[in-house]
Amino acid sequence: MSHLEMAMATLIQTFDQYAGSDGKKSTLSKAEVKTLVEKELPGLLQGAKNPDEVDKFLKNLDLNRDSEVDFQEFIMLIGALTCALHDHFCK
Known part of the structure; x- marks a missing residue:
């Protein structure tokens, strides 16, 4: 597999890993999203100034x-975060 194909497979596997603990495998509950973000995107939480920002972010998702x-x-979240990181690193 190419790097991009592996990245796509990783996104699918990551979503599937966290979805379904509440019984619905096709979606992430608020608790599942929080767990995913805490474990897979810890830098996002560290960058937040207060917990309300994270809750607002999750609600907008x-x-x-x-x-x-x-x-x-979920893919829209990853895309938006990737664009923001790209812009940040290109400056």
Whole structure:
């Protein structure tokens, strides 16, 4: 597999690893998203000035307001974070 194919497989595996602890394998609950962010994106939490910022961020991630994060919303998060990092490192 190419690097990009491996990255895509990793995203799928990471989502699947955290989804389903509440019984729904196709979505992440708020608790599952928090666990994923804490374990997989610890720098994001360290950059937050207060816990309310993280909660607001997670709420904004749920685009369809169903109190869950589906795979498409998860990928949008990863894409947005990747763009922000790219912009940061290019400056």
